[in-house]
Amino acid sequence: MMQQLPFIYFGGMALVCALLVVISRVAIYSAMALLGMFVHVAGLFIILDAPFLAGVQLLVYAGAILVLYLFVVMLLNVHSRGTMLQRQTPWAIILSLLAVGELGYLVLTSHFYPKLPAIPHPTVPTLGNTETIGMVLYTQYLFPFEVASVVLLIALVGAIVMARGRSGVRQG
Numbered sequence: 001m002m003q004q005l006p007f008i009y010f011g012g013m014a015l016v017c018a019l020l021v022v023i024s025r026v027a028i029y030s031a032m033a034l035l036g037m038f039v040h041v042a043g044l045f046i047i048l049d050a051p052f053l054a055g056v057q058l059l060v061y062a063g064a065i066l067v068l069y070l071f072v073v074m075l076l077n078v079h080s081r082g083t084m085l086q087r088q089t090p091w092a093i094i095l096s097l098l099a100v101g102e103l104g105y106l107v108l109t110s111h112f113y114p115k116l117p118a119i120p121h122p123t124v125p126t127l128g129n130t131e132t133i134g135m136v137l138y139t140q141y142l143f144p145f146e147v148a149s150v151v152l153l154i155a156l157v158g159a160i161v162m163a164r165g166r167s168g169v170r171q172g
Contacts, residue, residue, distance in 0.1 A: 006043070006047050007044070007047055009043075010040045010041075010043040010044045010047065011040075011044060013036070013040045014037050014040040014041050014044065017033045017034070017036040017037035017040060018033075018037050020033035020036075021033045021034050021037065027073045028070070028073065031066060031069050031070050031073065034066060034069070035062055035066055038057060038058070038061045038062040038066065039058070039062060041057055042054040042055075042057040042058050042062070045057055049129075050129060051129065051130075052129050052130045052133055053129075068156070072159055072163070075160075075163045076163055
């Protein structure tokens with residue numbers, strides 16, 4: 001039971017922060033809850049012995065993506081209007097219950113720990129987590145990695161162009 005306490009903490013706090021992202025009416029508060037969720041997901045990666053993924057989670061998501069969200073919120077000057085309950089709330093509740101039911105079904109019918117050999121073959125070189133990810137990312141998946149970076153750059157430029165067009169300010 002003591003080994004499950006960190007998982008329960010990080011998983012529960014990630015869920016609470018994710019709920020706060022969705023239900024908060026102030027965009028900055030949602031972004032701060034998103035930061036909390038990113039940090040707790042990194043904690044889950046640490047528990048799973050994936051330090052590289054935890055570092056990437058903190059650097060890329062908590063660092064770069066969250067700063068981009070805050071930049072867009074500040075640039076667009078978003079003001080929250082209306083109530084927390086919107087027209088789509090009943091549909092969201094129904095679909096959420098359906099998703100939770102499906103997740104429960106998968107948990108009950110899945111086998112989480114398949115039978116694997118305990119010791120790898122002696123001729124197979126053992127690489128660390130970071131080396132393995134780096135070799136696969138920069139050899140087999142180099143082209144999709146570069147395409148994703150170009151698409152993100154285009155999206156950023158498009159968001160800035162749309163925000164400038166909306167404000168009516170023209171730079172000359």
